[in-house]
Amino acid sequence: MVEAYLRQSALAHLGLEGRGAGARGAAGVAMSERPHRGIVNLRLDPGNAEAMAALKAAFGFALPAAANTSAGNTDTIALWLGPDEWWLVVPGPEPEAGPALAEKLRAALSGHFAAVTEVGESRTCIRVAGPRARALLQKGCPLDFHPRAFVAGACAQSILAKAAVTFHLFADESAAQAGAEGPVFDVYVARSFAEYLWAWLEDAGAEYDVAVVA
Amino acid sequence: MLLIPCPYCGPRSEEEFSYGNEAHIPRPKQPDKLDDAEWAEYVFMRSNTKGVFLERWMHAQGCRRWFNVARDTVSYEILAVYEIGAPRPELELRRDV
Numbered sequence: 001m002v003e004a005y006l007r008q009s010a011l012a013h014l015g016l017e018g019r020g021a022g023a024r025g026a027a028g029v030a031m032s033e034r035p036h037r038g039i040v041n042l043r044l045d046p047g048n049a050e051a052m053a054a055l056k057a058a059f060g061f062a063l064p065a066a067a068n069t070s071a072g073n074t075d076t077i078a079l080w081l082g083p084d085e086w087w088l089v090v091p092g093p094e095p096e097a098g099p100a101l102a103e104k105l106r107a108a109l110s111g112h113f114a115a116v117t118e119v120g121e122s123r124t125c126i127r128v129a130g131p132r133a134r135a136l137l138q139k140g141c142p143l144d145f146h147p148r149a150f151v152a153g154a155c156a157q158s159i160l161a162k163a164a165v166t167f168h169l170f171a172d173e174s175a176a177q178a179g180a181e182g183p184v185f186d187v188y189v190a191r192s193f194a195e196y197l198w199a200w201l202e203d204a205g206a207e208y209d210v211a212v213v214a
Numbered sequence: 215m216l217l218i219p220c221p222y223c224g225p226r227s228e229e230e231f232s233y234g235n236e237a238h239i240p241r242p243k244q245p246d247k248l249d250d251a252e253w254a255e256y257v258f259m260r261s262n263t264k265g266v267f268l269e270r271w272m273h274a275q276g277c278r279r280w281f282n283v284a285r286d287t288v289s290y291e292i293l294a295v296y297e298i299g300a301p302r303p304e305l306e307l308r309r310d311v
């Protein structure tokens with residue numbers, strides 16, 4: 001893993017915190033980087049009831065079984081990626097989150113046929129929120145982002161402006177914590193694509209007015 | 215643009231998929247026993263069907279799984295999707311195309 005004092009986010013050189021308005025204001029879209037999330041890729045047969053139960057006991061929630069859905073609590077989020085594949089994400093930026101998460105999974109799955117792979121250092125997360133967030137993402141992705149089709153908790157791997165991304169609708173318009181702020185999307189992208197994708201989002205979002213928030 | 219129903223993720227745009235050509239071509243059990251003509255048959259020869267074609271697709275920008283699709287190569291209509299290893303689907307063959 002990267003030494004914490006050497007750690008730089010994928011978008012550090014853009015100086016986003018210097019541009020940060022702190023709040024969205026009247027802008028249609030609010031964007032920020034949510035870097036350094038601990039992310040672990042898990043491969044496991046969902047038919048392995050014993051292992052699934054062990055994970056539920058360790059994390060306090062069951063891995064999502066339905067396609068394109070997520071589960072979780074404030075500490076950890078599980079995103080469905082495939083019929084035997086998930087991401088577990090620690091949403092905070094604590095430098096030890098990834099290794100600790102992987103260790104927790106390995107302990108819970110000891111003796112079971114599974115693969116636990118830390119992938120957090122290869123990604124960053126761009127948060128796209130606000131009342132025009134759906135319209136902005138729809139410009140570059142063939143998924144249906146209509147509020148009836150893409151609801152709170154939904155996740156999907158797809159492409160955004162040709163870059164491979166994983167979408168997670170953290171909260172939608174109806175969620176209490178979002179309220180009038182509109183839907184909150186977390187867009188996970190490979191860090192080598194992060195600058196390109198950020199620039200594309202700002203450009204595509206210009207007509208809605210993009211605020212860079214903390 | 216095709217809307218391809220991934221058996222795992224549901225309907226997704228063709229952009230997310232890559233194509234794997236004809237399905238149900240078994241790898242030779244004893245490759246060292248094949249002569250050149252048999253190798254050519256396995257590697258290169260495909261049926262180039264006009265009509266219902268059984269083919270492989272991979273959800274490259276999604277779940278990254280391979281699966282099989284029955285598609286009409288004239289109308290591009292997708293008639294069935296099924297998992298790798300599953301038997302060929304029973305299909306009503308259209309004769310009007």
Ligand SMILES: [Zn+2]
Binds near residue numbers: 221224273278
């Ligand atoms: Zn899929």
